[in-house]
Amino acid sequence: MLEDIIAGGASALGISLPKDAPDRYRRYFEALSEANRSFNLTAILGEDEAARLHLLDSLGLFRAAELRGRIIDVGTGGGLPGVALKIARPGLHMTLLDATEKKIAFLDGLTLRLGIPCRCVAARAEELGRTPEHREMYDFAVSRAVARLNVLAELCMPFVSVGGKFLAMKAAGSDEEISEATTAIEKLGGRLSDTQEYIIPGTDIVRRVVIVEKLASTPDAYPRRWAAINKKAL
Numbered sequence: 001m002l003e004d005i006i007a008g009g010a011s012a013l014g015i016s017l018p019k020d021a022p023d024r025y026r027r028y029f030e031a032l033s034e035a036n037r038s039f040n041l042t043a044i045l046g047e048d049e050a051a052r053l054h055l056l057d058s059l060g061l062f063r064a065a066e067l068r069g070r071i072i073d074v075g076t077g078g079g080l081p082g083v084a085l086k087i088a089r090p091g092l093h094m095t096l097l098d099a100t101e102k103k104i105a106f107l108d109g110l111t112l113r114l115g116i117p118c119r120c121v122a123a124r125a126e127e128l129g130r131t132p133e134h135r136e137m138y139d140f141a142v143s144r145a146v147a148r149l150n151v152l153a154e155l156c157m158p159f160v161s162v163g164g165k166f167l168a169m170k171a172a173g174s175d176e177e178i179s180e181a182t183t184a185i186e187k188l189g190g191r192l193s194d195t196q197e198y199i200i201p202g203t204d205i206v207r208r209v210v211i212v213e214k215l216a217s218t219p220d221a222y223p224r225r226w227a228a229i230n231k232k233a234l
């Protein structure tokens, strides 16, 4: 059962969950499955797989950093990892960002119903990252399954305040992707500080969080327009 997989998996990852978390994960999973019938929110998974591959995978981020303060989940889709993190730590100030209005409308309603209100924003990251309300306003930018690291860094780094971190969830075999992104990260004011690997409990899947520290402000030139980013990644 989902509740048991989450409870066991969280403790295997060394994460303590609040009392009401298992019930909220259950309701989140039900809402995702229901919404998936009318539009594609996330890869449709059975309950056990969703518990491991979506929820526990997201909780693995806590192994990479002590998340606190203001967090933005860039390209959150059906709410991953942001909603999973907010259920585990309701005190986090979570912003969920996605370019698709429909997904954001779903998340807005869902997070209110679950009692874990998140700020839900429908916009493109490369546009939102240029607005004073969001630029360098976050302690952490997190992201899963949105783009290659060199592109993702340009989308995410502008949101992070100096002293904050950008955490990218990647597969274990991402060495080449990481080395390819080193220059981009530096141009954006960051430094690749570390990677943290973990095994998703109950599977043999090794996942990796790429940890980037923000050392200096991102130059005004970034993020560029999507056409430019896409044409030539930094």
Ligand code: SAH
Pocket (backbone or CB within 6 Å): 042, 074, 075, 076, 077, 078, 079, 080, 081, 097, 098, 099, 100, 103, 123, 124, 125, 126, 143, 144, 145, 146, 155
């Ligand atoms: N993070 C989720 C969803 C991954 S799918 C998960 O791991 O399950 C990628 C999502 O990123 C899609 O929902 C897409 O709408 C969003 N996305 C892609 N490019 C984006 C951009 N430039 N700005 C905002 N959202 C973007």
